[in-house]
Amino acid sequence: MKFKQIAFTVVISALTTIGVVWGYGKYMKSQSTFGGQQAGIMPSNYGKYTGFNDGAGTPPGAVDFTAPAAAATPAVVHIKTKTNAKQVNNNLPKSQQQQNPFGDMFGDDDMFQQFFGRRNNTIPEQRASGSGVLISEDGFIVTNNHVVANADEITVTLSNKKTYKAKVIGTDPAYDLAVIKVESTGLPYLIYGNSDELRIGQWVLAIGYPLNLETTVTAGIVSAKSRSLGLNKDKAGNVGVESFIQTDAAVNMGNSGGALVNTDGKIVGINSAIASPTGYYSGYSYAIPVNIVKKVVDDIIKFGTVQRAYLGIQYAPASDMSDEEKKKANIPLDAFGIYTQDAPKDGGAFAAGVRKGDIITKVGDVPVTSGAEMQEQVSRYKPGDKVNLSFLRNGKENTVIVGLKNKAGNFDVVKGEVAADKLGADFVTLDPKKAKEYGVPGGVIVKKIKEGAIDKQTRMKDSFVILKVNDKIVKTTEELKTAIADNKAITISGFYPGYDGMYEYPLSLEDE
Secondary structure, three states: OHHHHHHHHHHHHHHHHHHHHHHHHHHHHHHOOOOOOOOOOOOHHHOOOOOOHHHOOOOOOOOOOHHHHHHHHHHEEEEEEEEOOEEOEOOOOHHHOOOOOOHHHHOOHHHHHHHHOOOOOEEOOEEEEEEEEEOOOOOEEEEOHHHHOOOOEEEEEOOOOOEEEEEEEEEEOOOOEEEEEEOOOOOOOOOEOOHHHOOOOOEEEEEEOHHHOOOEEEEEEEEEEEEOOOOOEOOOOOEOOOOEEEEOOOOOOOOOOOEEEOOOOOEEEEEEEEEOOOOOOOOEEEEEEHHHHHHHHHHHHHHOOOOOOEOOOEEEEHHHOOHHHHHHOOOOOOOOOEEEEEOOOOOHHHHHOOOOOOEEEEEOOEEOOOHHHHHHHHOOOOOOOEEEEEEEEOOEEEEEEEEOEOOOOOOOOOOOOOHHHHHOEEEEEOOHHHHHHHOOOOOEEEEEEOOOHHHHHEOOOOOOEEEEEOOEEOOOHHHHHHHHOOOOEEEEEEEOOOOOOOEEEEEEOOOO
């Protein structure tokens, strides 16, 4: 009897062990970094000719860049873009159009245009080039947002001269990053390094296609970290996330989107900008840390948009401010570090106990001394995550747990951009009383035009009232979104209060 019980126990234990191992394997697979970069698997470009077999890294001895260059160059691609010529619509109420200097002579602007022709409102075709980095064997590529923004056609050429058409998977101007894809398999790709481990003075390589040249490799050292230049903006014009790696590796126009690589041949950053009075390399270049890149890439692939989390504070870099600047901002003269100017009551920081005057010292377990360092750490989380936040108050350090929120002030995952969002404007439903006053059944007011299709392709002004989309009547913001749906080309019809006539604005939402 005891033998049967022992045997039964052994069988149950064995089955449980197998189940746990299988379940853990499935879980780890689901949690793996996007791009198939699983531990222990080396892409072909890290093969025997580079000296990186089995992840051995750079052989000891004098610094030699041949191995990392050989590993990385096959995975850095040349990106060429074409933006088609576009007709800019100049439909405006006459009082808002630029006055014709010969109007008084001819008496009728339309008559003048009949004689001399209409002004050329066409934006000519544009071509540009940059670089990108393959991050998976099935063709996913990371590059800068400014490399592919507004492109109608994207061509990717590998170092072996193979050329592919690429499509945009997603972009984020706030990080100046984009993910594009080519349809292929078995491609070389770069293994992610760890930008947190970079040290000042460490050798790095910048690889890309500057000035329309072939693959170019330059070397330099990390000269600074957590640099903020104020270059990145989100779609509403707000300052984006910046915590650049500064190097003295030569980078020029066309290097944007290329790889910053360590001596182990692993990518540690995406080259994005240069500091130059001439537009050409003058000594310093800047790259987005790969630890930020990984998070952005994963979000774009999984959610269609970046899941950006917010602490919910307004802060000032007190240590970098003069006494006059502190007085103007109502900051104590003896304040230092990341000084909390405000903690709005609807933010996660306020709920956790952070208040005006607190000095932020750590995000998680990582010390932070500047806004760029704090942004870099927070950018690794998504809405709904919780993070330890340390701060000084009256000389005493406190640590609280902050529930991070999205920009809308809740913990929800942010959905990918829909077609209506590409218009780039705030919309409100026309008040029924106003609709009756205007003699229309309803409509949607363009309250504020921001960056997007409307601003780029038309001369529309704020306060325009939309009545139709593609001849379909719209009376509410929901009906506007429904009418636009997934259409790539639409025509918006409506009027300006106080002006006669209807105005039409044709728009293209193709990869806007």
